[in-house]
Amino acid sequence: MHLDISELTEPFPAFRVAVVLFEGLAIGHGRPASLEAAIAAREAEARTLWQGKELSEIPAIAAWRQAYRAFGIKKTSYRSSVERLMKNVLAERALPVINPFVDAYNAVSLTHVLPIGADDLDRITGDIAFRYARPGDSFLDMAGGDNGAEGSVEDPPKPGEVVYADAEKVLCRRWNWRQDARSLVSGQTRRAVVTIQATGVGSVEAAAADLISLIAAHCGGTACFVIADRAHPRAEIAG
Numbered sequence: 001m002h003l004d005i006s007e008l009t010e011p012f013p014a015f016r017v018a019v020v021l022f023e024g025l026a027i028g029h030g031r032p033a034s035l036e037a038a039i040a041a042r043e044a045e046a047r048t049l050w051q052g053k054e055l056s057e058i059p060a061i062a063a064w065r066q067a068y069r070a071f072g073i074k075k076t077s078y079r080s081s082v083e084r085l086m087k088n089v090l091a092e093r094a095l096p097v098i099n100p101f102v103d104a105y106n107a108v109s110l111t112h113v114l115p116i117g118a119d120d121l122d123r124i125t126g127d128i129a130f131r132y133a134r135p136g137d138s139f140l141d142m143a144g145g146d147n148g149a150e151g152s153v154e155d156p157p158k159p160g161e162v163v164y165a166d167a168e169k170v171l172c173r174r175w176n177w178r179q180d181a182r183s184l185v186s187g188q189t190r191r192a193v194v195t196i197q198a199t200g201v202g203s204v205e206a207a208a209a210d211l212i213s214l215i216a217a218h219c220g221g222t223a224c225f226v227i228a229d230r231a232h233p234r235a236e237i238a239g
Contacts, residue, residue, distance in 0.1 A: 003195075003226075004129040006233040008162065012067060014200035016229040017130065018208040019237055021121070022192045024221040027101045029187045035100055035218045039107045043089050046110050051090060055083060060113035060201040067199045068175070071132075071162050081115045081176045099187050104214045105194060112207040114198050115176035117164070119183040121191035126167025128193070130175070133157035139170040142181040152181040164195065193237065 003019050064080040109116040140152040164172040196204045212223045228235040
């Protein structure tokens with residue numbers, strides 16, 4: 001499998017992605033007490049660092065707002081995934097409880113102020129890419145149903161929109177705004193591919209190392225990661 005970001009390297013030269021491959025996971029359900037404590041500590045740290053600041057004053061969030069504007073997103077309802085996490089935490093709302101894997105990567109996203117997304121590798125088809133939307137792209141909005149793809153609605157991306165996709169479908173619309181329902185990581189997932197994204201602010205390497213450590217402690221498995229950037233826009237993912 002390969003990740004390709006070559007369509008975006010000219011208009012977004014600062015875009016960098018760490019792709020982390022996890023295998024042998026034991027995710028389960030609920031949130032263990034040890035993970036609950038770790039996440040609470042990260043929420044408290046974020047509030048200490050950023051409380052009292054406007055979201056636009058947080059450098060990484062400001063960088064993502066600029067990137068969104070650059071491909072035509074002006075509505076405030078469309079924000080990067082990390083901005084939504086940060087907004088909720090600064091409003092004293094806890095990170096959502098989904099499953100240990102998703103909860104862990106949301107906590108790492110909050111700590112490093114970088115968008116992070118994950119997909120069940122066994123539900124991915126072919127290579128993956130960050131690219132512009134194309135005619136015929138398929139996207140089932142994860143917000144349209146409570147049980148994976150069931151009940152979700154087809155909502156294809158608009159022309160010129162940046163998307164994350166495999167060979168069959170769009171995995172995430174508006175760069176990192178919302179995931180497709182068909183490849184969500186669940187308690188039964190054994191293999192997952194995670195993308196950690198930066199556009200000029202933040203270290204994807206540090207976030208990847210942090211994520212691997214946190215997942216190992218709470219979901220087991222093994223992991224490796226590669227980097228795609230302007231100099232190396234096509235990265236081979238082992239596995």
